[in-house]
Amino acid sequence: MIESAAPVVVTSHLSKWYGQVIGLNDVTVTVPAGIxxxxxxxxxxxxxxxxxxxxxxxxNKGEIFILGERIWGNPALYVRIGFCPEQDAFxxxxxxxxxxxxxxxxxxxxxxxxxxxxxxxxxxVDLLDAAGKKIGAYSKGMRQRVKMAQALAHDPELLIxxxxxxGLDPIARRKTIRLIKEWARSGKSIIxxxxxxxxxxxxxxxxxxxxxGRIVAEGNVHQIRELIDTHxxxxxxxxxxxxxxxxxxxxxxxxxxxxxxxxxxVVQTAKxxxxxxxxxxxxxxxxxxxxxxxxSPDDNLQAVFQYLVTT
Amino acid sequence: xxxxxxRVFDLSLGQMLWSRRSVFLGFLLGGPVVxxxxxxxxxxxxxxxxxxxxxxxxxxxxxxxMMIWLLYIRFIVPVLGVFYGTALIADEVEDKTITYLFTxxxxxxxxxxxxxxAYLACTTLLVLPSVVLVYFLIxxxxxxxxxxxxxxxxxxxxxxxxxxxxxxxxxxxxxxRLRRPLVIGLVFVLGWEPSIxxxxxxxxxxxxxxxxxxxxxxxxxxxxxxxxxxxVFREVPTIATSLAxxxxxxxxxxxxxxxxxxxxxxxxxQ
Numbered sequence: 001m002i003e004s005a006a007p008v009v010v011t012s013h014l015s016k017w018y019g020q021v022i023g024l025n026d027v028t029v030t031v032p033a034g035i036x037x038x039x040x041x042x043x044x045x046x047x048x049x050x051x052x053x054x055x056x057x058x059x060n061k062g063e064i065f066i067l068g069e070r071i072w073g074n075p076a077l078y079v080r081i082g083f084c085p086e087q088d089a090f091x092x093x094x095x096x097x098x099x100x101x102x103x104x105x106x107x108x109x110x111x112x113x114x115x116x117x118x119x120x121x122x123x124x125v126d127l128l129d130a131a132g133k134k135i136g137a138y139s140k141g142m143r144q145r146v147k148m149a150q151a152l153a154h155d156p157e158l159l160i161x162x163x164x165x166x167g168l169d170p171i172a173r174r175k176t177i178r179l180i181k182e183w184a185r186s187g188k189s190i191i192x193x194x195x196x197x198x199x200x201x202x203x204x205x206x207x208x209x210x211x212x213g214r215i216v217a218e219g220n221v222h223q224i225r226e227l228i229d230t231h232x233x234x235x236x237x238x239x240x241x242x243x244x245x246x247x248x249x250x251x252x253x254x255x256x257x258x259x260x261x262x263x264x265x266v267v268q269t270a271k272x273x274x275x276x277x278x279x280x281x282x283x284x285x286x287x288x289x290x291x292x293x294x295x296s297p298d299d300n301l302q303a304v305f306q307y308l309v310t311t
Numbered sequence: 312x313x314x315x316x317x318r319v320f321d322l323s324l325g326q327m328l329w330s331r332r333s334v335f336l337g338f339l340l341g342g343p344v345v346x347x348x349x350x351x352x353x354x355x356x357x358x359x360x361x362x363x364x365x366x367x368x369x370x371x372x373x374x375x376x377m378m379i380w381l382l383y384i385r386f387i388v389p390v391l392g393v394f395y396g397t398a399l400i401a402d403e404v405e406d407k408t409i410t411y412l413f414t415x416x417x418x419x420x421x422x423x424x425x426x427x428x429a430y431l432a433c434t435t436l437l438v439l440p441s442v443v444l445v446y447f448l449i450x451x452x453x454x455x456x457x458x459x460x461x462x463x464x465x466x467x468x469x470x471x472x473x474x475x476x477x478x479x480x481x482x483x484x485x486x487x488r489l490r491r492p493l494v495i496g497l498v499f500v501l502g503w504e505p506s507i508x509x510x511x512x513x514x515x516x517x518x519x520x521x522x523x524x525x526x527x528x529x530x531x532x533x534x535x536x537x538x539x540x541x542x543v544f545r546e547v548p549t550i551a552t553s554l555a556x557x558x559x560x561x562x563x564x565x566x567x568x569x570x571x572x573x574x575x576x577x578x579x580x581q
Contacts, residue, residue, distance in 0.1 A: 018578065054414050055413075055414070056410065056413055056414065056576075056577070057576050057578070058576055073573070075415070075416050075417055075418050075419075076416050077416075078414055078415050078416040078417075079416045081414070083410070083414040085407075085410045085411075087407040087410070087579065089406055089407035089408050089410070090408065091326055091408060093325075093326070093329055094325075094326075102321070102322045103322075103411055103415065105318050105321065105322070106315070106318050106319065106322070106412070106415040106416070106417050107415060107416055108416065150411065
């Protein structure tokens with residue numbers, strides 16, 4: 001991995017509040033080059049932190065330096081940054097290639113160059129076959145991937161990805177994780193947020209733990225991991241044949257409980273790694289039909305944060 | 312700034328043309344055409360019927376002038392300015408697509424400017440054909456000569472573009488600066504402007520319509536009570552004053568809108 005010594009993000013006493021609500025509270029942090037995971041339950045302040053470091057919000061207090069420069073009111077810096085937001089929002093009537101190309105043109109590329117870059121980016125996220133389809137007709141996974149394509153199409157030094165694996169099926173998840181690691185190997189720095197430790201862990205061991213607007217821990221993932229493993233992990237799987245999946249899971253030692261919801265099965269597992277590996281194999285084999293979406297509520301992570309805060 | 316605005320313009324024009332607002336715009340602009348077609352039909356099928364206002368017969372060109380002033384300048388153009396101008400940034404915020412524009416190496420002001428230019432192109436592309444259709448349906452009534460009056464049509468079209476530019480800029484600023492911009496905009500164009508134009512004094516200079524009325528190449532009908540009242544207090548600036556004032560309105564409000572967008576934070580609902 002090519003890593004420069006300079007940190008990609010430096011914040012000093014960074015605070016942001018919305019009226020009476022504190023979004024981020026006195027955060028002083030240095031994010032090194034490479035992949036860094038931003039981990040925290042929903043509402044912890046991850047999105048506020050990412051919006052501040054991408055210059056969408058102005059801090060009420062404190063300072064932010066991205067790649068050595070201030071970000072607020074400094075649009076030239078976006079040449080070096082790619083951002084994949086969490087929200088599922090698009091110009092639905094545009095095709096994937098039109099949309100990515102149009103956004104690359106905003107970076108100053110000419111029409112031909114923008115088309116070429118968009119083409120390459122869509123190829124990188126394995127979406128070239130659907131490049132000519134309207135985004136409105138894309139599946140959740142395709143929408144997630146086209147969002148990533150627009151973030152990397154202009155070849156930025158720093159990629160900031162807000163919940164990039166949310167809603168992806170197991171195969172797309174595996175591909176995306178591989179892609180993120182490849183980008184890091186090619187010299188890019190990546191900040192990726194998630195509320196699922198196992199997602200982050202599969203990409204990097206360097207994490208920032210955020211809760212209630214504060215960075216509660218930073219550094220190596222493995223110590224946190226031990227805490228997480230003592231709490232059951234909940235996974236919701238939307239699939240063609242949830243009952244067949246349930247039969248398969250019931251035979252596994254790591255599955256603690258399962259229940260059915262509309263078109264989905266919700267599983268509690270004591271060993272998330274083992275469970276996800278099995279799930280990916282099942283999805284790849286296609287034996288039990290298609291698996292459309294895998295999501296994980298953050299109950300277990302919330303429990304760990306409560307533990308961290310109270311001890 | 313201009314190059315960035317041109318890129319935002321490219322991206323926004325198609326979006327604007329195919330937006331839900333354009334359906335509304337289609338209905339709004341279809342109204343005068345349907346009305347003109349109905350008048351044409353009634354005139355063609357009823358030989359002795361003539362259009363009249365308060366008992367006075369109105370010729371085709373006169374009727375066209377009334378439609379331009381009452382329907383387009385006093386209603387359609389301001390309403391379009393309100394609906395599109397206040398939504399230039401608000402739509403992107405509501406759809407949560409603003410993130411993609413504000414995380415590019417483009418000044419936020421250029422985003423607003425590019426979208427304003429797209430608004431102007433979109434509304435012009437849709438308004439002008441409607442006016443031309445009405446012209447060809449109405450002007451020949453009562454023997455009006457289409458070719459002879461063509462220069463005045465060009466004057467009308469130019470005035471409409473100036474009106475769209477002025478109202479769009481004013482409401483781009485209102486949308487960028489104030490909360491509830493739509494309500495404020497509608498109160499301005501449907502309440503403030505029509506009422507304040509009836510009274511003498513300087514307050515009417517705080518309207519866009521005051522400056523636009525000097526650019527109307529048609530004589531307005533004077534046979535209604537309001538028309539007579541307006542004639543009494545009529546104080547119309549010269550064309551040069553009007554054009555200069557409208558240019559100042561566009562420049563100042565657009566500059567203020569750009570400043571507001573550059574300074575403002577946009578917090579998207581999660």
